[in-house]
Amino acid sequence: MTQQGVRWTAEQVLALAPDATSRKAGSKLGAAGPWSEAGTSDEGTVWGLCRGSGSKPYQTVIDVADSTGPAYKCSCPSRKFPCKHALGLLLLWAGDDAAVRPGQAPDWAEQWLAGRRSRAAERTTRTDAASGATSADTEAARRRAERRADRITAGATELEQRLTDLLRGGLAAAEQAGYGLWEETAARMVDAQAPGLAARVRELGAIPGSGPGWPIRLLEECALLHLLDQGWLRRERLPDGLAATVRSRVGLPGSPDGPPVRDRWLALAQYDTSDSRLTTRRIWLHGTESGRTALLLSYGAAGRAPELSLPVGLAFEAEVSAYPGTGQLRAALGERFTAPEPAALRPPGVTPAEAAARYGEALRDDPWLDSYPVTLTRVIPTPDGDSWQLADADSDLALPITPSARSRPGLWRLVALSGGTPVTVFGECGHRGFTPLTAWAEGPEETSGAVGQAVALC
């Protein structure tokens, strides 16, 4: 793989930052001043020495082309990851050809790279060894899985009991019951090793008193949770695909067992959500030849950015394997064949009516689906009282923008990009509305069909 000439944009680099402070600190270091002996190699390594407050400069090295995403090493004491020096160096590399010259990595950078490569090789060997496991191991794993399934069954049964109790007494009482009841139930589901159930129960707890129409939302979510319980308790009688979906919704870890699909993948969107324990990163990919949409999930402990990062608008060739479950979009990234590079590829788009229909169809395979990824073409962000909608430029139909997306700064980038003219928008379409994630402006009329740079909205 060659790295020559493939430099990222500043936005793509800044998307790696774990928080706003790092982004700011990194931006400041993205100039030649404090750097010396900065360079980059054909293999996709970037290194440099950054003068800090101490006498000895920090040694910073980044492996941009690593198959699991950029890897960083810096001799600074920061616990942020990547640290501001790594961000600054990448910005320098992205912006200024003269400051980061092609060359041979110095010894200290080479040592780290060599160490990484040998560890990666070891991992592969270990995995190979593990796959040659004995039948005794398989037997033990089967017994463990059975024990866990039994605990989940007990949990699901208990949860059913709680739901029927709730419906017997009425949802109106739920507002008084308070959050404690749900928290306790969620803890019981964690004990039952059903994290998927626990998460849904926790969300239930947030609904009572959450604004107009909360009883309807609570009933909907209770009903879907009941459906999931029932699905689990009768999983033996479900078709394989649906059973797999139920298992993953309950929270049983699956492994990507789909056949690897090699394609040129365009990173459509990347965004993080976090709670007190965990940062979850979602990356939507579009397979430019297969037409498939894939979701990569990556996790980081609180305060740390998940390791996988694929800046929006870049495309790369790689293999991707789907997780089990019919209609399952979640996939795992396999081998990467090229480094991500800017691409003029665009996903084909649909109208608002088609987008709504796609979500509806997707519910057939997964009734617990909140939203479905689609690209809308020729829509105009339009203010509608206090809310917004994406209005089809060629019909009188529109999709409302979800309340959560209305309060994000990305909405205004979308509105500014559109200026009242049609744009192409990728996002998640669901029963709450449409959440815009990435947008492209349409080109000038003389080059109709041409679209501009991807603008990240999340």
Place this chain on the structure above:
Amino acid sequence: MTSTSEASAGSSWEELVTTALLGTDRRTPPGSAPGREAPVALLDAAATETVRRRAGIRPVRAVARPEPVAPDRRPPLPPAATRRLATLLADRPGTGGGRRGAAPDLMELLPQWLALANAYGYAAPPEALPALLDAARGRTDLRPAALTFAGTRALWLARLNTDWRFALRATPGGGAALPGPDEPERIQRLWREGLFAERVALLTAVRARDAASARELLASTWSTERAEDRLMFLDTLRTGLGAQDEPFLEAGLADRSRNVRATAAELLSALPDSALAERMAKRATACVAVDHTVGAPTLVVEAPHECNPGMERDGVLPKAPAGRGERSWWLGQLVEAAPLGAWSRRFGGRTPEEIVALPVADDWRGELHGAWCRAAVRQRDPGWSRALLGSPSTPEAGGPGAVSLAERAKLLATLEGGERAGWVAGFIATHGLSEAFQLLGVCAVPWAPPLGRAVVDALNIARDAGSYPWSFSGVMGLAERCLDPVEVVRLEPLTATPEDAEDSAPGAGGYWAEAFQRLTTTLRLRATMQGELAPPQ
């Protein structure tokens, strides 16, 4: 979104919700028998309905689309400059004061970046507008350049977001362009019917392109304007002030409002050939004479004994502020308003330098020189400014002489850029940096080579003297924005951390190295920024 389930499905859902709210103990779910299984039956039915409702989702009816914004005809930014703008805007002002570390203050570079982008006439990338408007919202000094760059699309956005309403206020008429010279009817209408701010903007714009038309426009309604409005309108005549304005201003000397009279007099006195200037010259020169009876020729001052109605009519304020003698107060105003050329005639053809060099009897020197300074600034007279500034290396240039630093800064502003920079460079070489801040502020950016060298040398001397860099943080900050990036070469050796000398302040060497690192980094960044913002093809 709307659900399209048929009416019956809708009503059965309503019933499910009602039953769920009340509880199956109180109400039997539709279509099931009462008993232990009722909640399960309710949940089953609700699950079916929920999935059905969600699967049947349809788009809503579109509301009226916003009016599309007119396309921006300006050339788009080069990609590298677009990325740079994003980085500059990502930097938010935060930690202020004290030690600032070695990294450049990106927000401080935004004004320069905007000025350059505007000079080349680039269009702003639409997706950057929200961040640009947010930045301009927080910093009023940034607004004019930011709004120019942001263009009409920003005003379009500002109508949709109340946070950005300032953009509409800053642009009179909410972005509706002011009428051009070929639209006399629109000009007349806006002048007659516009809001005060719109009328000031209109008058300023007309004055800038055609001084006479603006004056005629103002004269057409002058007698009906309110006093404070008259004052503001009169002030716009400062632009392009000329002899043709004299009759109008002369009439203003009889205005009902004292402030209007004073402003009219001030404007007239800036016209050396005006009748008012002539009258003031006569009064002022009558007060100062050369006494040849003592050894060297000496100026003697006989301040006016009264402020007569004629003086008052010409804008002299009769009442002195507290703590000032009446007679010196009147003298100051007369000298300030008298054309400077009158003094040369009065003192036998002496040059300004010769006049300024004359000794002044009885402690009148400060009063007289101060008034001459104000006159030189008002009349924008470089000859007198030069004479009053004197040599930058004289000891009194740095101290509290007859002419204060603030007055020196104003005098410098009347000189041409190169001369100004040369004078300040000379000043810094003699007096160091501690007094130079005000003077540096009036110098053109980037600083001319001799000035830049003087500042760097002075910083180097300050470092060697063992002080801390934050004593010079003001000058450092200016240098980051104003030094020519080519000076980086000369700064390079200063960025190394020296050993702490015995007599220097503890750790100062490291802090200085850090300050110089920030300076060089910022200069490099500015050079890169300028390179990225190449003129459009």
